Amino acid sequence: MIQENINFYLTLNLNDTKKELEKQLNEYPLATGFRMKSKIDQLSVDNIQITSDGILIDMGIGGNLGIFTSTVQKK
Amino acid sequence: MKEQITTIATKINKMTRLNLFFTFLLTVFIIMGCSGQKELVSPTPQYNTALIPLPVSKLNIPVNLKLAVLETIINSQLTGLLYEDKDFNDGDRMKVKVYKRNPIRLSGKENEIRYKIPLTIQVIYDAMVTNVSASGEIELEAKTSFKIAKDWTLKTQTDLTHYVWIKKPVAQVAGMNIPLGSLADVILNNSKSYLGKQIDEMTATYFDLKAIVASAWSSITRVLSVSEEYKAWLLVNPNKVTMSPMVIQGDSIQTYLSLSAKPQLNIGEKPMTNGVTKIPDYAQVLGESQRTILVLRTKLPFSETKSLTLKQVGGQTFSSGKKSVTVEDVNYFGISWLDFKK
Structure with a gap:
């Protein structure tokens, strides 16, 4: 029961990170007339290390990013 | 208490590595509310000091970049009168006005953008005794090559490569048709660099790499x-x-x-x-x-894991049969990482 309450942290962090990364990257206004699109399709924990002051977790993230031209704004 | 830890340890074998990790950390709980039990002795912390290098x-x-977008930009900027020569006395004895007749069309190949620019040309020729005027239609072809400088500036070079008269300008003098096409060719040569520069400036403004x-x-x-x-x-x-x-x-x-x-x-x-x-x-x-x-x-610093864990389970009581524990505090530390990884 205690374990179930704790396990959510990592899951939440991974999901939060994936969502937030996609959110920040998707439609990110790079410059006038340009936008970015992202799709993250791979999320994994590659390594976990415990140090004297905390935990290091290496997450592998894979996906595709792209920069496209969007609507033209007349100057 | 020992039974609980043993139960958890048994579950560990069935769990994924991540679950295992957090379950492992739970064994370092300092549980104060377990009546009738001896205080749990924490194992000695052990850390692997050699950090795994973070790969690049x-x-x-x-x-x-859609050429259609560039085409729209160019067409929205290059409208109406594109070039004007107002001076008879600049060596050609002509005044010329060049208008965009239809939308400019873009295509491209490899590292060149190519343009077809349909134009109307109006010419007034100084024929000494009188001025004669005429208009014609022409299609210019241009190409832009581009390269990127060290400081990320996009450098474009647009040159007019070819032109075809759709309708050569012909002046009517005393009922006679006098073709001005060859003279207009001179003007076109003069305006080449002007039009090319216009396109380059537009590209630099809208595609500021x-x-x-x-x-x-x-x-x-x-x-x-x-x-x-x-x-x-x-x-x-x-x-x-x-x-x-x-x-x-x-x-x-x-x-x-x-x-x-x-x-x-x-x-x-x-x-x-x-x-x-x-x-x-x-x-x-x-x-x-x-x-x-x-x-x-x-x-993830231990200070944060502690804070997050307490937020989740702090003050809660967990029961098993007649026994119960209340989580009052939590401390994290690492132990036997290499064994854990196996």
Whole structure:
């Protein structure tokens, strides 16, 4: 029961990170007339290390990013 | 208490590595509310001091610029009167007005953008005794080649390569048709550099690559807030950016931006940036993968794991049969990491 309450942290962090990364990257206004699109399709924990002051977790993230031209704004 | 720990330990074998990790950490609980039990003796902390190096991540970003967008920009900017020669006395004895007749059409191949520019030309010729006027229609062909300077400035060079008279200008003098086409050719040669320069200036204004790269670089060198609740901060830590040559494929200008970085996710206090603010010089690379693969190192301090855990289970009582424990405090430390990894 205690374990179930704790396990959510990592899951939440991974999901939060994936969502937030996609959110920040998707439609990110790079410059006038340009936008970015992202799709993250791979999320994994590659390594976990415990140090004297905390935990290091290496997450592998894979996906595709792209920069496209969007609507033209007349100057 | 021992039974509970044994139960948890039994479950460990059936769990994934991640679940195992957190379950393992739970065994370091200092549980104060377990009546009738001896105080749990914490094992000696053990740490693997040799950190696994963080591999360099590669963000490969295909860039796709639709020629249709560039075409729209050019057509919205180049309208009406494009060129005017108001002076009879500049060596050609003509005044000329050049208008855009129809929308400019773009196409491209390899590293050149090609244009077809339909124009109407109005000519007034100083025939000494009188002035004669005529108008004609012409289609110009131009091409733009581009290269990127070290400071990410996109340099374009537009040249008029060819033109075809659709209707040569013919003046009527005393009922006679006098063709002015050959004289207008002279004017066209003079206006070549002017029109090319116009297109180059427009391209520089609307496709300011340096500004785009600077904006993107500024964004990714900042500390980004990922989660306010968990006080999570993302540092991308980029150190290199390269770009493949721009080529035209189909209806688009295509290139690949590639970014090398060592991203970190910090939980807790907002970290400092690594201080790299200057955009690295443009470096050209050939052929890049379209896929982005990055390894994100998350730093989770024990102070935060403690705080997060207490928020979740602090003060709660867990029962098993007649026994119960209440979580009053939690401390994290590491132990036997190598064994755990097995």
